[in-house]
Amino acid sequence: MAQWFLDLHPAWQALVRVLIFVVPILMLVPGLIWWERRLLSWMQDRIGPNRVATITWSKTSKLVPPFLRGKKTKLFGLLQPIADGVKLFFKEDVTPSAVDRAIYFLAPGIALFPAFALGGTLPFAPWPSITPIADVNIGILYVLAISSLGVYGVVLAGYSGNNKYSLMGGLRASAQLISYELAMSMSLACIVLATGSLKMTEMVRTQEQSFWGIAPALQNWNVFTPYGFVAMVVFMICMVAETNRAPFDLPEAENELIAGYHTEYSSMKFAVFFMGEYAAMFVFSGVLATVFFGGWNVLPINFEYLATSASVPPFFAGIAGFFAKANYWLAPLWFMGKIAFFISLFIWLRATLPRLRYDQLMSLGWKSLLPLATVNFILVAAWILVDRLVSESKGELLGSIAGIGLWVVAGALVYSLWRIIKKASEEPQLETRTISMVDPATLGEVASS
Amino acid sequence: MNPSELATPNMGVFMIIGGVAALAAVGVVAFNNAVRSALCLVVSFFMLAFLYFSLGAEMLGILQIVVYTGAIMVLFLFVIMLLNLGAIKVMFEKRDPKLLIGGALGLGMAVLLGGQVIAPLASMSAPKAPEGIGSPENVGYSLFSTYLYPFEIASILLLLGIVGSILLAKRKI
Numbered sequence: 112m113a114q115w116f117l118d119l120h121p122a123w124q125a126l127v128r129v130l131i132f133v134v135p136i137l138m139l140v141p142g143l144i145w146w147e148r149r150l151l152s153w154m155q156d157r158i159g160p161n162r163v164a165t166i167t168w169s170k171t172s173k174l175v176p177p178f179l180r181g182k183k184t185k186l187f188g189l190l191q192p193i194a195d196g197v198k199l200f201f202k203e204d205v206t207p208s209a210v211d212r213a214i215y216f217l218a219p220g221i222a223l224f225p226a227f228a229l230g231g232t233l234p235f236a237p238w239p240s241i242t243p244i245a246d247v248n249i250g251i252l253y254v255l256a257i258s259s260l261g262v263y264g265v266v267l268a269g270y271s272g273n274n275k276y277s278l279m280g281g282l283r284a285s286a287q288l289i290s291y292e293l294a295m296s297m298s299l300a301c302i303v304l305a306t307g308s309l310k311m312t313e314m315v316r317t318q319e320q321s322f323w324g325i326a327p328a329l330q331n332w333n334v335f336t337p338y339g340f341v342a343m344v345v346f347m348i349c350m351v352a353e354t355n356r357a358p359f360d361l362p363e364a365e366n367e368l369i370a371g372y373h374t375e376y377s378s379m380k381f382a383v384f385f386m387g388e389y390a391a392m393f394v395f396s397g398v399l400a401t402v403f404f405g406g407w408n409v410l411p412i413n414f415e416y417l418a419t420s421a422s423v424p425p426f427f428a429g430i431a432g433f434f435a436k437a438n439y440w441l442a443p444l445w446f447m448g449k450i451a452f453f454i455s456l457f458i459w460l461r462a463t464l465p466r467l468r469y470d471q472l473m474s475l476g477w478k479s480l481l482p483l484a485t486v487n488f489i490l491v492a493a494w495i496l497v498d499r500l501v502s503e504s505k506g507e508l509l510g511s512i513a514g515i516g517l518w519v520v521a522g523a524l525v526y527s528l529w530r531i532i533k534k535a536s537e538e539p540q541l542e543t544r545t546i547s548m549v550d551p552a553t554l555g556e557v558a559s560s
Numbered sequence: 561m562n563p564s565e566l567a568t569p570n571m572g573v574f575m576i577i578g579g580v581a582a583l584a585a586v587g588v589v590a591f592n593n594a595v596r597s598a599l600c601l602v603v604s605f606f607m608l609a610f611l612y613f614s615l616g617a618e619m620l621g622i623l624q625i626v627v628y629t630g631a632i633m634v635l636f637l638f639v640i641m642l643l644n645l646g647a648i649k650v651m652f653e654k655r656d657p658k659l660l661i662g663g664a665l666g667l668g669m670a671v672l673l674g675g676q677v678i679a680p681l682a683s684m685s686a687p688k689a690p691e692g693i694g695s696p697e698n699v700g701y702s703l704f705s706t707y708l709y710p711f712e713i714a715s716i717l718l719l720l721g722i723v724g725s726i727l728l729a730k731r732k733i
Contacts (some may be wrong), residue, residue, distance in 0.1 A: 214595070248695060252622045259630030263602070270595060270641050278641065285638050309696055316610070501577075 141192030222264025279309025
């Protein structure tokens, strides 16, 4: 980037970086709400909001061009978020009299903070002077630390409402977030092991290396490796649970808890909770894209390699060179595209899956995802160990012994997977109770004797 | 040391973070509502993490957030919310000798600590951790070389805790 930017005081640079990251999120949240409502209604065979932003042109006015007079221009309800926003701003802000006031007012802010702070180490382009906000060598740990703060907003909102349903929602949220955080950190730890660094930029750089070490024209995105794929699935499920989205939206289950932790909130304070949820969706999708899907790269193809390789015809090398430039200069666009895809996936999940029962939620987190992520972690460690031993002993005895050990670990993984699938597919063991009918005549006898 | 030397941006940052942390620490004991006390403790821990960041020890700061703010205090709050649902009862007795004795003991402790700490810190102006002292590499390396046995023993202790809690909580195993 330009030198003048690097000559600024570090505090100004940091401010610019923060604004470049946060302002787009703030602006995109309303659009996201529109997209969710439209996509959801399309998936559920409804129409959804399509009326706001329909322009009916005047039939008589001279200011309207003749071909438009009396016609309607439909914009797919694109201005619905503005209507929603106006409605939320001007609704009466009711504060119930029995709430714990200080905490009641603080909770929405506390809920919003981690959602935005989460992206502090997230790189959205290969431009080190602009992004990430801080390229510290604890990048992924920072994400875990901040996401663990997300529980405070929900819990405090639930507590301060002085309402049994709110409190139940808050308690459910804290139990849910704590349970799924473990599996999430385990799945990220696999990638940290494979990368050998906690830096987010380093993770993307590692994914740009050649595919499985054999095909230099392709990139080795973590999702294409076996352990990376398992970790990705675990992370994705945990991500949905961490953002309190359906099918994990038990803290705000309407049919059980009215609206859960935000039952007592109205107007803008309620909107702030929603904004936090959508911002968290956005940033978590960014983390998923960075850690597993190659970050800012558009396709898992090494355009740089193709452009400079001698074996590629010059015409295709030219095209590859063009793509390499596009990949570099339009990086935020590709990153945003991946985020849009994952957010659509969130909405797809919401449209498809019914809400989990509470015991199902807990058993999925503790009995399936956590063991799976742990076994995956051990497998990655064994993989690295074998790789190291083989490269040190040049494929001699030690390497083959380690190879056998790897097979044992892989067998354990397959066995545990089989156990999980078997357990999930078998009929639930219901408790049986026998009721014996008592003859009233003999009962009378017993009573009289 | 003259005042103009003290008025650096770093000093300002330190004073804001440290001041909030100290105020929150006072709040922990000053509030008689358990949830607010716990919240003050959260703020204090969080600000301590920022203090570590400003000293250049990112790893330490982030572990502070992960372990204390993100895990332990959430459980504290969870338990307090589960237990303390009734009206807040204020316990206050007039002419309580405990107040006097406690104040005196606290003052003594402050003098004792202050006497030890102030002298070496008086000459410090902008403390900074040496490059790479708390980096993940160094922490990991020392955990798995010098402190391998304590580390493994601690992990076994934690495992015992988990097994024990399951043993206590479950009727049928």
